[in-house]
Amino acid sequence: xxxxxxxxxxxxxxxxxxxxxxxxxxxxxxxxxxxxxxxxxxxxxxxxxxxxxxxxxxxxxxxxxxxxxxxxxxxxxxxxxxxxxxxxxxxxxxxxxxxxxxxxxxxxxxxxxxxxxxxxxxxxxxxxxxxxxxxxxxxxxxxxxxxxxxxxxxxxxxxxxxxxxxxxxxxxxxxxxxxxxxxxxxxxxxxxxxxxxxxxxxxxxxxxxxxxxxxxxxxxxxxxxxxxxxxxxxxxxxxxxxxxxxxxxxxxxxxxxxxxxxxxxxxxxxxxxxxxxxxxxxxxxxxxxxxxxxxxxxxxxxxxxxxxxxxxxxxxxxxxxxxxxxxxxxxxxxxxxxxxxxxxxxxxxxx
Amino acid sequence: xxxxxxxxxxxxxxxxxxxxxxxxxxxxxxxxxxxxxxxxxxxxxxxxxxxxxxxxxxxxxxxxxxxxxxxxxx
Ligand code: SF4
Numbered sequence: 001x002x003x004x005x006x007x008x009x010x011x012x013x014x015x016x017x018x019x020x021x022x023x024x025x026x027x028x029x030x031x032x033x034x035x036x037x038x039x040x041x042x043x044x045x046x047x048x049x050x051x052x053x054x055x056x057x058x059x060x061x062x063x064x065x066x067x068x069x070x071x072x073x074x075x076x077x078x079x080x081x082x083x084x085x086x087x088x089x090x091x092x093x094x095x096x097x098x099x100x101x102x103x104x105x106x107x108x109x110x111x112x113x114x115x116x117x118x119x120x121x122x123x124x125x126x127x128x129x130x131x132x133x134x135x136x137x138x139x140x141x142x143x144x145x146x147x148x149x150x151x152x153x154x155x156x157x158x159x160x161x162x163x164x165x166x167x168x169x170x171x172x173x174x175x176x177x178x179x180x181x182x183x184x185x186x187x188x189x190x191x192x193x194x195x196x197x198x199x200x201x202x203x204x205x206x207x208x209x210x211x212x213x214x215x216x217x218x219x220x221x222x223x224x225x226x227x228x229x230x231x232x233x234x235x236x237x238x239x240x241x242x243x244x245x246x247x248x249x250x251x252x253x254x255x256x257x258x259x260x261x262x263x264x265x266x267x268x269x270x271x272x273x274x275x276x277x278x279x280x281x282x283x284x285x286x287x288x289x290x291x292x293x294x295x296x297x298x299x300x301x302x303x304x305x306x307x308x309x310x311x312x313x314x315x316x317x318x319x320x321x322x323x324x325x326x327x328x329x330x331x332x333x334x335x336x337x338x339x340x341x342x343x344x345x346x347x348x349x350x351x
Numbered sequence: 352x353x354x355x356x357x358x359x360x361x362x363x364x365x366x367x368x369x370x371x372x373x374x375x376x377x378x379x380x381x382x383x384x385x386x387x388x389x390x391x392x393x394x395x396x397x398x399x400x401x402x403x404x405x406x407x408x409x410x411x412x413x414x415x416x417x418x419x420x421x422x423x424x425x
Contacts, residue, residue: 001415001422009422026354051353079396107397109380129396132353135383136398183353186393186401210407216414223421233417238410239393239401247383248400337353 003212006219013041018225019174020044020218021309023165024051024181025337026209032346034211036218044222047309048342050164051181053129054081054335055307056263057157060289061128062087065155068124068285069100076155077103077111078126084325084334108140115152124285127156131252132183134158134274138251141280153285156275159261162192163272168308169200175309177221179214180206182236187252189244190234201230208236255280264331265304301330306339313340320344355395357403360386370394 022028028048031037037046050056062085069076069092076092083093083102096102105111108125115123127137137154144152161184168175180193185206193204203224207217217235224231234240252274261273276284301323302316313319313332323329325341332338358370358379368381370392380398392399405413 001419005422024353053353106377107380109378109397130353132355132400133396135400136380136396139380139382139398181353183355183393183395183400186355208410212411213414216411216418220418220421223418223424227424235414235417236410237413238403238405238407241401245383245401251383 003215006215007039010040010044010215010219010222013043013222015043015226017043017045018176018222019047020177020179020221021047021049021168021175022051022179022214023049023161024179024184025055025335025339025342026183027051027179027181027207027214028339028342029337030209030211030214032342034214036211036214039215040218044218046218047175048306048339049168049178049309050263050266050307051130051161051184052307052332052335052337052339053133053157053159054085055303055331055338056159056266057082057085057128057331058262058264058289059087061155061157062092063089064286064289065092065124065126066090066095066100068155069095069102073120074122074124075101075103075114076124076126077105077108079128080104081335081337082126082128084328085331086328108136111152112140112143112147112149115149116147119151121151123152125152125154127154127158130159130161130181130184131187134256135187135245135248135251138255141255141276141283142251144283145280152283154276154283154287155285156287158256158274159263160258160272160274162196163269164263166196166200167266167269167272169196169202172308172310175202176225177203177205179217179221180204180232182206182208182240185234185236185240185244187245187248189242190232190240191242192244193232197230197232203230204232206232206234206236206240208238263307265301265307303330303332303340306332313343316340320347353395355393355400357391357393360388360390360392363388368399370399
């Protein structure tokens, strides 16, 4: 068996329609970059999933971050991805243009050094991410404790991927199988999908991000669906162990509690949020912000449906007309892992 | 946001280290991995999250081997 045979199988497949969800935005980008859709039979559909943490961060969170950035002696530190995400009235980058104190980081680690050097300022780290990123923030809290640093706080919007997948399985019966997010799986392990695979009878393939990885995962899932199997296969063994990175998992458990959390465009998903545990709440910058009831109604952005795989971006009437990366109406357009932004970039590149 | 890239460990004391990403050497937190100098680690947001245990070629060969039986199913 070789790659050619796999591609041949996938391009000539002619049985029941199969829908496969790639959960992670980095997979979505890889699928576009490598032209994978053009290698598949029209009977195999790839649907983008909820794996873009920036896209599901509520606008009230952005508002809160902006509020901090406008306080005297406060610096809001963030990854670049968050800058253009619209809040209720503006984005962080608009706030910065108006003079707010917003600073970009390569790693949260550098904030510790800044905080030690400039004790008169308070640093608020915008902590957005899934389980891949959460251990990094646990390590930050540990250092704040050990070094007795009290001018750093965390504004968290940390989410767990698995409850979102369960939510999709509960509400959407059309997805036949999942390409599991590679780097979330690096931290949590491939075994975490067993329960969902069994309960909802859906196969999972944990995959890396190269073209071969993705093609082999699609092949595996199509074969499993045809043969009515729902197993979890780890196709990224170089960095994913069945049990995950136990040290990282223990760090998450030590510093974070599991609670219900709000996903922009979707609503509250049980057990899907990670919030600082009680003894460490002193480092929290007010992360429990709940969205105002109608915050999502204000725009006609359909990110929620895009994230759940119910529509593709061009089905949103604003896509590429009113909504572009330069003037985004929703978070899915601004993030490098957002489905709308990826579709926009590649449709421009390929005419 | 979950993008992670592999790099070569050139220095580490088990807590912090220096990792070479194709000539760019960056400080990386090493606390949650068991990595030695010469290992490749997968780095996300300035933090090594796992040691890369095999090369890409080895990995792809292994996946092909595992999927062989699936390929031969009807
Ligand atoms: S195209 Fe823009 S407005 Fe439409 S769903 Fe995507 S981000 Fe929202």
